Amino acid sequence: MIMFDRRLLYSFGWSLFFMTIAFAALALLNLYSASYQTGLVYFKKQAIWLSLGVVVMVLVSFINNKLIKRYSLHIYAVSIFLLIFVLVFGKEVAGSKSWIMLGPFASIQPSELAKIPLVLALARFYDSDYEGLPYSLLDLVKPALLVALPLVLVMLQPDLGTGLLIILISGSMILFMGVRKITLAIILAVIVGFSYPAWHYFMKPYQKSRIMTFLDPARDPLNSGYNAIQSQIAVGSGKFTGKGFMAGSQSQLRFIPAQQTDFAFSVLAEEWGFVGGFFALLLYFMIILWILDTASRSRDTYSILVCYGIAAMFFWHAVVNVGMVIGLLPITGVPLLILSYGGSSTLTAMIGIGIVLGVRMRKFPMPEAAVELR
Amino acid sequence: MQDFKGKLVISTIILCLAFVALVSRLWFLQVIKGDEFESFSIGNRIRIERVPAPRGRVLDRYGRELVVNRPSFDISILPKDVEDVQALSDNLSLILDIESTKIRDKILRAARKSRFKAVTIAQDINRDQLAVIEARRSSLPGLMIEVNNLRQYPHGVLGASFLGYIGKVSEEELNANPELNWNGLVGKSGVEKTWENSLRGDDGFVQKVTDALGREVHSDLFRKDLVNKNSVPGKDVVLSIDMDLQAAAEEALGEEFGAIVVIDVRNGDVLAMASRPTFDPADFVKGIDAAKWAELLNDKNYPLVNRATQGLYAPGSVFKMVPLAAAMKEGVIDPDMRFNCPGSYRLGTHTYRCWKRGGHGSMNMRQALVHSCDVYFYKLAEKLGIERFSKYMTAFGFGQPTGIGIEERAGVAPSREWKLERFKKPWYKGETIVSAIGQGYVSATPLQVAMMTAAIANGGTLLTPRLVVKEVAFSGETTVNTVPPHGHLPVEDSTLALIREAMVGVVNDPGGTGKGALLKDIKVAGKTGTAQVISLGSQTDAKKHMDHAWFTSFAPADKPEIAVSVVVEHGGKGGSVAAPLAKRIMEYYFDLKKERDADDNV
Numbered sequence: 001m002i003m004f005d006r007r008l009l010y011s012f013g014w015s016l017f018f019m020t021i022a023f024a025a026l027a028l029l030n031l032y033s034a035s036y037q038t039g040l041v042y043f044k045k046q047a048i049w050l051s052l053g054v055v056v057m058v059l060v061s062f063i064n065n066k067l068i069k070r071y072s073l074h075i076y077a078v079s080i081f082l083l084i085f086v087l088v089f090g091k092e093v094a095g096s097k098s099w100i101m102l103g104p105f106a107s108i109q110p111s112e113l114a115k116i117p118l119v120l121a122l123a124r125f126y127d128s129d130y131e132g133l134p135y136s137l138l139d140l141v142k143p144a145l146l147v148a149l150p151l152v153l154v155m156l157q158p159d160l161g162t163g164l165l166i167i168l169i170s171g172s173m174i175l176f177m178g179v180r181k182i183t184l185a186i187i188l189a190v191i192v193g194f195s196y197p198a199w200h201y202f203m204k205p206y207q208k209s210r211i212m213t214f215l216d217p218a219r220d221p222l223n224s225g226y227n228a229i230q231s232q233i234a235v236g237s238g239k240f241t242g243k244g245f246m247a248g249s250q251s252q253l254r255f256i257p258a259q260q261t262d263f264a265f266s267v268l269a270e271e272w273g274f275v276g277g278f279f280a281l282l283l284y285f286m287i288i289l290w291i292l293d294t295a296s297r298s299r300d301t302y303s304i305l306v307c308y309g310i311a312a313m314f315f316w317h318a319v320v321n322v323g324m325v326i327g328l329l330p331i332t333g334v335p336l337l338i339l340s341y342g343g344s345s346t347l348t349a350m351i352g353i354g355i356v357l358g359v360r361m362r363k364f365p366m367p368e369a370a371v372e373l374r
Numbered sequence: 375m376q377d378f379k380g381k382l383v384i385s386t387i388i389l390c391l392a393f394v395a396l397v398s399r400l401w402f403l404q405v406i407k408g409d410e411f412e413s414f415s416i417g418n419r420i421r422i423e424r425v426p427a428p429r430g431r432v433l434d435r436y437g438r439e440l441v442v443n444r445p446s447f448d449i450s451i452l453p454k455d456v457e458d459v460q461a462l463s464d465n466l467s468l469i470l471d472i473e474s475t476k477i478r479d480k481i482l483r484a485a486r487k488s489r490f491k492a493v494t495i496a497q498d499i500n501r502d503q504l505a506v507i508e509a510r511r512s513s514l515p516g517l518m519i520e521v522n523n524l525r526q527y528p529h530g531v532l533g534a535s536f537l538g539y540i541g542k543v544s545e546e547e548l549n550a551n552p553e554l555n556w557n558g559l560v561g562k563s564g565v566e567k568t569w570e571n572s573l574r575g576d577d578g579f580v581q582k583v584t585d586a587l588g589r590e591v592h593s594d595l596f597r598k599d600l601v602n603k604n605s606v607p608g609k610d611v612v613l614s615i616d617m618d619l620q621a622a623a624e625e626a627l628g629e630e631f632g633a634i635v636v637i638d639v640r641n642g643d644v645l646a647m648a649s650r651p652t653f654d655p656a657d658f659v660k661g662i663d664a665a666k667w668a669e670l671l672n673d674k675n676y677p678l679v680n681r682a683t684q685g686l687y688a689p690g691s692v693f694k695m696v697p698l699a700a701a702m703k704e705g706v707i708d709p710d711m712r713f714n715c716p717g718s719y720r721l722g723t724h725t726y727r728c729w730k731r732g733g734h735g736s737m738n739m740r741q742a743l744v745h746s747c748d749v750y751f752y753k754l755a756e757k758l759g760i761e762r763f764s765k766y767m768t769a770f771g772f773g774q775p776t777g778i779g780i781e782e783r784a785g786v787a788p789s790r791e792w793k794l795e796r797f798k799k800p801w802y803k804g805e806t807i808v809s810a811i812g813q814g815y816v817s818a819t820p821l822q823v824a825m826m827t828a829a830i831a832n833g834g835t836l837l838t839p840r841l842v843v844k845e846v847a848f849s850g851e852t853t854v855n856t857v858p859p860h861g862h863l864p865v866e867d868s869t870l871a872l873i874r875e876a877m878v879g880v881v882n883d884p885g886g887t888g889k890g891a892l893l894k895d896i897k898v899a900g901k902t903g904t905a906q907v908i909s910l911g912s913q914t915d916a917k918k919h920m921d922h923a924w925f926t927s928f929a930p931a932d933k934p935e936i937a938v939s940v941v942v943e944h945g946g947k948g949g950s951v952a953a954p955l956a957k958r959i960m961e962y963y964f965d966l967k968k969e970r971d972a973d974d975n976v
Contacts, residue, residue, distance in 0.1 A: 233415050
């Protein structure tokens, strides 16, 4: 049972809610075009996921964040269980064991769903462990273990994109929590020291080739450079006003790879041009800004950290995905939240916003009993 | 509780900076580089398919087909659309009867170069194979059936020596003529080469919208910027050749090596031009295979050489009209002046023999030509001197190309300067003497001899041989090929009349050397020649050391229409070997003419 307090409705984050709905609508419109040539299957599925996501978002927003805080580590444990489960029973697609089938038409991707539990766990850990001083190297061991567990499991699938995002999101959070300068320097030195042997001994040839291709897409225009080139051609040829809805030759003739998922933004930029790309990014970044704003209005450390982690998640998804689409970063399998087709990533985004909405509603501390689930 | 405000502000700034960075990049790609990327995206989706234009036909003077085209169904593979190379190779191997590994290797090799460029697997497959492939096409992804045009020669080797052959375009040809198609066939010799630009059509193309897998997409959305271009067939080239006469000439030569040229003395039209041995142009239509090519190139009989225009022979006695005309014009002799022929002529320490060992006795000009008395010409040449003599050789068209258009050699009209330059040696008097009987340094092609004969026959106009009468475009537009004559022989008309009369004697006089060419109804004029190959008395029995037999002629003598020149390599005496061939041709020509006139009158 959810106890309702009238104050909740007054302080509901309507602007964040509507911005999210608007971006979801934009995502659907874009997917309609991107999946038109393949029978709108992706469009229909994503419509279901987004509707479900909005419901979940609203429901989550009504859950008292104190409750979430209390069960943070339990949620984290479930997420870890799912990550192990997928490694054992998951379905292998294109060389990665990342999906748990929920029937013939639906599947979930535990690695996508693992990001929020990690954010919650890190926030919970910091909140209970807080001593008011920036982390030393020794202090970092525990949160590092919290991060390392899902990270290793994700990399075993292997799902490099999510692994990268786990590092970026948790890294952002830990930096936000505060790390001693000397510790930071040591960590940076170790990373630099390890990247050389990693390149030479541990990275697989296709991973190296992706990085090499990023540096020079024309190096291999038919294979690994193909996606990078076609995506940039799509974006660039959209010019200022775009080729028009459903009129993007790169997308309609399927020159853009994975155009319903990782490269959905290329379709948008091709058909709506700079104008469309600009407004889509603006909306997305406004959402992040609102999440950060919620963090700044919050009174308790846990909520601030959770909001910050969710903002970091949205932020890094955008930077890595759009950066890839427009040729600023190498190709990694990272979707743009909500815009890219994908049930798990969409649910993750919606749950994230739901949590933020919940925090925003309760910016005034309230008696715990009044909002507790029974 | 830690105050996070400062870090939130920094985070917000980072957020804004990232936004600006992404938007800047969008601006760069879409606004600054937009046009460039737009052209890429157009190129991406449009595939240009060549529509080969058929090559023009080659027709004889009556419009009968000598070279035509037929469709050839070719099988090619576009590597990028192939799903399973092994399966495709195995399937094609069964249908086309080519080794599977060969097909696979070809596809893989092509794929390494470019997955987007089709590679030809089989050319000119037969109807049955085509039917099977058509039926199974959907299970053979990556396979394309292309229709190309192949040259076809309805009359086999007829006229091959001047029609020429075609072959795959070479790097140099492509550099010299950017209009050529990189994988096309191009004329490599003869009419096919010289009239390449007329015969070659203008290829068209169709643009097709394709998706990323190369499949054609039928969508109106991207149709607007499609451009198609119709192919324009090459022009038909109409030759001056009379196919019937050509066949007769080639038949006359038979298995002998040599050449026959038939010229219309009134306008220079080449009515027939036979050369033996020859080659089969059909071997070249798909691009000749290396073994066959090597065989042709290394053949000691040089089948690729058109002997009519490229065969250089000592003209022997058929050359005698030149010194005769020169001597008359220069006043060295007059028609009644007589020289005694004792069978040889002594100049310095060397004795020059007449072909008739016993000698001809006293000869005037006419007799000397009719009996082809060498001694008469030795004396005449000595008086004439090489300076004046060589001037006339040039004026009669020797030592220079005739301008027929196809490959030809100039031959040699020797002079003091020529020898000095060629051998760095002075001219000797004896060389003037042997030049007078068409030996020594003098060399000429059968066509040159025919053109000289035509000039004597037509009253002195040295014509340019015309092989192509006109070009007819697909639209019907006709371009007539006019060839200006080289000029007029520097000889009095009366002299030419005397020479013509003497040439009539050669054929018609009881003692004439060219009696072999005598016709019943038509008066033939001619001149025999027997050109020494190498003066090795002991080996004359060997065929390759036998003399070349020459005969040049025109008819009818009083109103000349055609000149016929014949050379039979190592044939022996011109009078007995070459003259009968000329007779057959002329007989055929006049029979044909009678028939055609009769048809016209009906």
